[in-house]
Amino acid sequence: MKVLLAEVNVSEGRNLALIREMKSALMEGAVLRIMEINSDKDHNRTVFTFSGEPEEVLEGTKRLAKKAIELIDMSNHTGAHPRMGAVDVVPFIPARDITQEEALEVAKAFGAFLGGLGVPVYYYEDAATKPERKSLVDIRRGEYESFAVKMTKEEWRPDEGPFEFVAKSGATVTGVRFPLVALNINLRTDDLSVGKQIVKAVRAVTGGYQNVRAIALEIPDKKMVQISMNLTQYQKTPIHRVFETIKSETESRGILIADTEIVGPVPVMALEDLMKFYLRCYSFNMEQLY
Amino acid sequence: MKVLLAEVNVSEGRNLALIREMKSALMEGAVLRIMEINSDKDHNRTVFTFSGEPEEVLEGTKRLAKKAIELIDMSNHTGAHPRMGAVDVVPFIPARDITQEEALEVAKAFGAFLGGLGVPVYYYEDAATKPERKSLVDIRRGEYESFAVKMTKEEWRPDEGPFEFVAKSGATVTGVRFPLVALNINLRTDDLSVGKQIVKAVRAVTGGYQNVRAIALEIPDKKMVQISMNLTQYQKTPIHRVFETIKSETESRGILIADTEIVGPVPVMALEDLMKFYLRCYSFNMEQLY
Numbered sequence: 001m002k003v004l005l006a007e008v009n010v011s012e013g014r015n016l017a018l019i020r021e022m023k024s025a026l027m028e029g030a031v032l033r034i035m036e037i038n039s040d041k042d043h044n045r046t047v048f049t050f051s052g053e054p055e056e057v058l059e060g061t062k063r064l065a066k067k068a069i070e071l072i073d074m075s076n077h078t079g080a081h082p083r084m085g086a087v088d089v090v091p092f093i094p095a096r097d098i099t100q101e102e103a104l105e106v107a108k109a110f111g112a113f114l115g116g117l118g119v120p121v122y123y124y125e126d127a128a129t130k131p132e133r134k135s136l137v138d139i140r141r142g143e144y145e146s147f148a149v150k151m152t153k154e155e156w157r158p159d160e161g162p163f164e165f166v167a168k169s170g171a172t173v174t175g176v177r178f179p180l181v182a183l184n185i186n187l188r189t190d191d192l193s194v195g196k197q198i199v200k201a202v203r204a205v206t207g208g209y210q211n212v213r214a215i216a217l218e219i220p221d222k223k224m225v226q227i228s229m230n231l232t233q234y235q236k237t238p239i240h241r242v243f244e245t246i247k248s249e250t251e252s253r254g255i256l257i258a259d260t261e262i263v264g265p266v267p268v269m270a271l272e273d274l275m276k277f278y279l280r281c282y283s284f285n286m287e288q289l290y
Numbered sequence: 291m292k293v294l295l296a297e298v299n300v301s302e303g304r305n306l307a308l309i310r311e312m313k314s315a316l317m318e319g320a321v322l323r324i325m326e327i328n329s330d331k332d333h334n335r336t337v338f339t340f341s342g343e344p345e346e347v348l349e350g351t352k353r354l355a356k357k358a359i360e361l362i363d364m365s366n367h368t369g370a371h372p373r374m375g376a377v378d379v380v381p382f383i384p385a386r387d388i389t390q391e392e393a394l395e396v397a398k399a400f401g402a403f404l405g406g407l408g409v410p411v412y413y414y415e416d417a418a419t420k421p422e423r424k425s426l427v428d429i430r431r432g433e434y435e436s437f438a439v440k441m442t443k444e445e446w447r448p449d450e451g452p453f454e455f456v457a458k459s460g461a462t463v464t465g466v467r468f469p470l471v472a473l474n475i476n477l478r479t480d481d482l483s484v485g486k487q488i489v490k491a492v493r494a495v496t497g498g499y500q501n502v503r504a505i506a507l508e509i510p511d512k513k514m515v516q517i518s519m520n521l522t523q524y525q526k527t528p529i530h531r532v533f534e535t536i537k538s539e540t541e542s543r544g545i546l547i548a549d550t551e552i553v554g555p556v557p558v559m560a561l562e563d564l565m566k567f568y569l570r571c572y573s574f575n576m577e578q579l580y
Contacts, residue, residue, distance in 0.1 A: 240568070259573075261571065271564075271565075279529065280550045290293065290558065
């Protein structure tokens, strides 16, 4: 079964009635699995995370986005999180049995739909039409308040929709990105310098693993140091290898790992390597799971 | 999301046109995940394994069973596998977020439906109405050929449907059972006596773990010995603990584990323990998976 994941970020995190209306629009007749609906009042933002067959995910995303641009007026919006539109950013993430091309088709169909509703749309990540548009941070720089001017520049012409600022909806970014795994490992030490040494062993830029971004943080509540990582290509640089490296680097310094956290959605495929490495279950196929 | 698994065993494994008709009946308008359709010509038997929300699984099972009793005539049936009916045995297996009671309701609704179609039905395992009916082997003993007589006995009165033998459909067994994990561990030795020692360390009846059934087998093709196990309560006696015990018992005899096989469907919940034990990811929730 093909499974696609969508994370729809909308600029409303306070008015529960509106959030409920958006959820209803999303679920209308849909066969989707809602994984999380996370509203943040300070950010004034809600993230709807859901998965299902690509066609269902596309239709649900359209219904949700249409409702969001109807209900949210960006000209009144305040909130701590960077944002540029009522429907701010919508990544589609291939989960199972789905190619990047199929996911791109969904993102482009969604972008064209939103453009047709009169919302300026930019494609990012794997759907970017130019290298400067790969990164969400670059597209969103200046935020909503700057777009009336930013959009008049040739290099920031939208990929879909009107070539001019729309005060109510603002602009939307959509595209396809590879699933990240957010892995935090807590060490039984409050010595940040040890954490910084261990980060160097795994982080790509300091000679560690490709596809690992890492920082060391203090967690004062727990009196621990945390190695906070993003694994950007878990198939090539899997969870267990990074974990085992941190374990051996930590233990060689006379310190143990306290625990591990994996934050947010995790592609089930990322567990296949665990079955192989720890249980030697080389023939295991994730399709066996139910 | 509630997920229920059904394994519908029907007594037809040769006529592909009939098997296809049964599959179509199952899928008609349904939102089910087909995990496996396994036909065996020698057994003359097909197992349809599928999962989905309980209501969908019930409806799909009804459609499939109705079609099977229409298409299969047991009075002509031959095959190596023990059987008693066109729809032979239908276990429902709780997979996610579903209580035993909810699964029992589905099994009873299915049994009543089949009974209403004129098929004698027995409830087994967790749905059994008497201790003697817990085991499929006991109910099915004597097979189809003996049921014209067996059913006349008071103690083998069916739980649903007519109290008399029906030559075309035979009888059906349905119920609820806990998911098994079928775990085989292959050792780098061809000495069966080593395998037999190791089996003793894990098998409940010889002082090993509760909820583990195990035998040692020779695998002549691979020149290996296999420890073939069923874990009948993976929450209480988890995969990793049995694996680690076999690993240490094997290594203390100077032998290594070659590989592991997990056969058939695996409840995703069984992987939660792996995340906790090997990665120390104590907070992991299977709902994070997509």
